[in-house]
Amino acid sequence: MIYLAVFTGTALLLSLVADRRKTWEGILFGARMFLKILPALVLMVVAVGLLLSALNPRFLESMFGGAGPVPFLAGLAVGAVALIPGFIAFPLAGLLRSNGVSTAVLAAFVTSLLMVGVVTLPLESRFFGQKAALWRNVLSLLAAAVVALAMSLVLT
Amino acid sequence: MKGEKSGIRFKTVLPWAAGGAVLFLWGASQLWPKFAFGERVGRSSLEMIREMAGILPVMFILVGLFEVWVPRKSIERFLGREAGWKAVPWLILLATVQAGPLYGAFPVALGLARKGCSPRNVFIYLGAFSTLKIPLLTFEVGFLGWQFSLARVLLSLPAFIIVGVLVDRLVPGWTPPEFVVSGGKTDLKPKAGQLGRGNP
Numbered sequence: 172m173i174y175l176a177v178f179t180g181t182a183l184l185l186s187l188v189a190d191r192r193k194t195w196e197g198i199l200f201g202a203r204m205f206l207k208i209l210p211a212l213v214l215m216v217v218a219v220g221l222l223l224s225a226l227n228p229r230f231l232e233s234m235f236g237g238a239g240p241v242p243f244l245a246g247l248a249v250g251a252v253a254l255i256p257g258f259i260a261f262p263l264a265g266l267l268r269s270n271g272v273s274t275a276v277l278a279a280f281v282t283s284l285l286m287v288g289v290v291t292l293p294l295e296s297r298f299f300g301q302k303a304a305l306w307r308n309v310l311s312l313l314a315a316a317v318v319a320l321a322m323s324l325v326l327t
Numbered sequence: 328m329k330g331e332k333s334g335i336r337f338k339t340v341l342p343w344a345a346g347g348a349v350l351f352l353w354g355a356s357q358l359w360p361k362f363a364f365g366e367r368v369g370r371s372s373l374e375m376i377r378e379m380a381g382i383l384p385v386m387f388i389l390v391g392l393f394e395v396w397v398p399r400k401s402i403e404r405f406l407g408r409e410a411g412w413k414a415v416p417w418l419i420l421l422a423t424v425q426a427g428p429l430y431g432a433f434p435v436a437l438g439l440a441r442k443g444c445s446p447r448n449v450f451i452y453l454g455a456f457s458t459l460k461i462p463l464l465t466f467e468v469g470f471l472g473w474q475f476s477l478a479r480v481l482l483s484l485p486a487f488i489i490v491g492v493l494v495d496r497l498v499p500g501w502t503p504p505e506f507v508v509s510g511g512k513t514d515l516k517p518k519a520g521q522l523g524r525g526n527p
Contacts, residue, residue, distance in 0.1 A: 197388075210341075286457050311490055314487065
């Protein structure tokens, strides 16, 4: 993340040196984009706030434990709905594994967490249109299920 | 059912009302300490805002500079329709060196689309971004082991390419929504088939 900020800062400086007007235009373009999606961002913050305070490791363990299709589907569903940054999600997944959650369920949770974003759907619809955003998420959920099943076959 | 007009109004009001509700819950938890749920909602919302504050300004400045400086031809050549499958390695390279959550990639993907990146490649880029970022992989390897990571990456690769192809097929004639450049007022429905200024 830091190198991206450094890169952007350098690009901004170079741009300022090269052409002030053009730089200002670019910044305005970005700012306008931000303002247009602000409502969708607010909605996302609220959804994440509510979800994160409802989810906790013990609750996840009780949902993901055991064998069969139910914990697998729970992994897919929770992964699809939740929006957890990687630096929290992977330690959490590691904790769940050491507490006996199976590889298949972990794979389902991680792949759908990464590929599907129900909480970010309003935002994604703003950027790419409702139809494309919906299809991308539905298909990604199916893809996550297939990838997770294949992973559990490969890893056992 | 309500009419079209009130539907739009509801959509406009909803995010702000929801934001207000969270503030209210948090405020209530400050008055009644027993109400821990409000405290938790407030705290995780604040965390989320902090995360976004660290990422989004950078992303939007980058996309703005990209918009004014990068010539359309170069993106068209590498990531446009004519580039064919040769675009995929570029998309993956572009996605892996980035960091941050998927919503940070949305403005970038839109910026690419505005410069002639084909719809299929836009969706492949989003898929690659969501699954293959290097900072993410280092975490994954650390906590779940390299076998897990390797299997996930190798199996996800064809999966998100197929998803990109299918989304392109299912939404024919997709063009980047115009709302980002349309003056000051907010368009709820993006108009198709137009490209913004600076793209003659």
